Amino acid sequence: MNLASSQKTNGGALATLVLVFFFWGFIAASNSIFIPFCKTFFNLTQFESQLIGTAFYGAYFIGSLVLYIISEARGKDLLNKIGYKKGIILGLVISIVGALLMIPAVSNENLQPIEQHVAKVQKLKKDQKVTTADKAVTLKKEETGYSITVANNAEGQPHIANTAITSNLNEPFHVAEKDKSGKLTATFSDNKVSAIVQALKGEQIAFGNFPFILLALFIIALGFSLQQTCAQPFALMLGDPATGATRLNLGGSVNSFGTTVGPIIVSFFLFGTVSSSVEGTSVSSIKTLYMIVAGVFALVAIIFAVSKLPDGKNDTAFEKAPKASRSLMWLTGLVIAIILIGQFTEVSKLALLIAIIVGVVAILFASNGAAVKNPEGWGAMKYPQLIYGMIGIFVYVGVEVTIDNNFGALLHIPGYLTAEGLDESQISRYVSLYWGSLMIGRWTGAISVFNLSATGKKIATIVVPFIAFAVVLYVNRLNGSDVSDLYGYVVCIAIIIAAFFYGQDKPVKTLLTVSLLATAAMLIGIFTNGIVSVYAFIAGGLCCSVIWSCVFALGVAGLGKYTSQGSAFLIMMILGGAVIPPFQGVLGDFSSIGMHRSYYVAAAGFAFLAFLALKLRGVLKAQGLDFDQQIEKSH
Known part of the structure; x- marks a missing residue:
C-alpha cells in the first residue's frame, strides 16, 4: 500500500476527512425531519413520504453495485487505479451536484388548483390530509367521513361564510375541543367530497417538485457511497497503521455526532425555533442549508486536491466473481421491474414491496445454493455466513431507518x-x-479500541454512555428545546449498559442480547402510549448501535482472500433502508393497522436478527470458527 512516508498522523488531513464523516450522518439523520415536513407540505401519503429514504439509501446500493460491476469488467479495482484520494474528491463533486440541484428543487413551488384534485381527496386514507398552500383550509380523512378545518382569520373567513361549503356539512363550524389555535372545524360525509372541493375553487395545493427533491437526494447519497468506500481505508493511511482503528473510531464518533445534531439544525432552518409553527413555513427555507453543504463539500474537495496527501492506492488483487455479479444484476433487475410495475399499474404497493423483500432473500439463497454445488465463479457468495450476513445487513439497516x-x-x-x-x-x-x-452505543462500543485496564474499561463502559447522553441533551437545549421529558431515558441507558457487560464484546452473544432487548422494546412501544412508548421506540437506537459491527464481523468471518469482496457485498445491502421503511409506511396507511401498530415491522426485524445470531453461530461452528469462544479465551 502506498503509505505516507511518515508514521506521524496527518492531523490537518484527518480533521478535513472527519468533517466528511460528520456530513454523512448529518444528512442521513436530517431526513427524519424532512420526511414528515414533506408529507405535510406536499400532501403525501405515509408511503410516498418514505420515498425520501428510498432515494437516499437506494443510491448507496446503486453506487456500490456500479463500482463493483465496473471493477469486475476491468478485472481490477477501479479505485486502485484512480486512488482513494481522487475517489473522495469525485464523490464530493457528485454530492455537490446533488446539493446544488436541491436549491432549485425547493425554490420553486408548483401550485395547482385544488378543484383539479377531487380524486386525490377521495383516495385519502384515515388521518391523511390535504392542506391548501396558504394553510387556510385542511381536509382530513376521518374514521368515517371527512373533516374540514379552517383558519379563523382573513384567509379563512370567506370559506366559513361560503354557503356552498356550509350547506354540505354535517354540523356547523365550531372550535374543536382539543384545538388551542382557534381554528374552526366541521365534518362532512364521503359523498360530499366533490362538492366541498369544488366550493374551495381558487385555493391551491403544492405539487410537482417532490420528484426533483428525490433526485437531488439520490445524487447526494450517490456521492456519499463513493466517499464512504474510499474514506475508511484512506483514514488508515493518514498515520501509523497501528493507530488506524483509533482514527476510524474518531470518524465514526463524529459521524454519530452528525446524526445527533442533524435533525436539530434542519428543524431550525425549516421552522426557526422549536416554538415556531409549521404553518407558514416553506420548503424553500432549507435551500440555505444546502448552499452551505455544497460550499463545505467544495472546500473539502479543494483541500484534498491541492494537498500533498498520498493517492491511496493498494496492490491487493481483485478477486473476480462473474456469477456473483450476474446474481447481483438479477437482484437489481428484479427491484427495477417491480418499481416499474408499481409505476404503471394499479398493483398493490404492499404486494410489490413484499415481492422485493422475498425476491432479495430468494436470489441470495439461490446464489449460495448454486455456489455450494459449483463454487467456481461465485467468489465470496459460496460462503453461507456471507449470505446470512447480507440478509442481516438488509434487515438491520431497514429496521434502523x-x-x-x-x-x-x-x-x-x-x-x-x-x-x-x-x-x-x-x-x-x-x-x-x-x-x-446510536452515538451513545457507538461511543461505548469504541472503548475497547483504547488500551485501558480491566477496571478502567468497566468504569468507562458505565460513564461514557451518560456523558454521551448529556451531550445529546445539551445540543437540544441550545436550540431552545425543553428536554425535561427526556431525563427518564436514563433507565434505558442503564439497561443497555447491563447488556454490554453481559455481551462481553462477543459478537454472537451481543447480537442475540441486543436483538432480543430491541424486540421487547418495540413490543412495549406498540402496547403503550405516551412517553413510555416513545422511550421504548427510541431505545431501538441503543440496540442498533452495535448490531452493524456484529453482523459485519460474523458475515466476513472465514472469507480469507474474499474478505474485501464480501465487505463490498455487505455494504450493498444498505438497500434495506430503501425498502423496509416504505413497507412500514404502506402498513401505516391502512386504517385497520395505523402508524402505531405498523411498528410490528421493527419488532419482526429485530426478532429475525436474534434468530440470525443463532444461525450464524451454527454456520461458523461448522467451519471451525467460534469468535465468542476465542474472545472468552483472550480475556
Missing part, C-alpha cells in the same frame, strides 16, 4: 404523546435522541 423515518408520523397522531399530536416543528428532540442513542 424505519423506526426513525416513520416516527414523525407517529408523534403527529393526536393522543399518542400529546392530546393534539406534535407537528413537524416539535419533533426534533425525539429524533435527535434516537440518533443520539
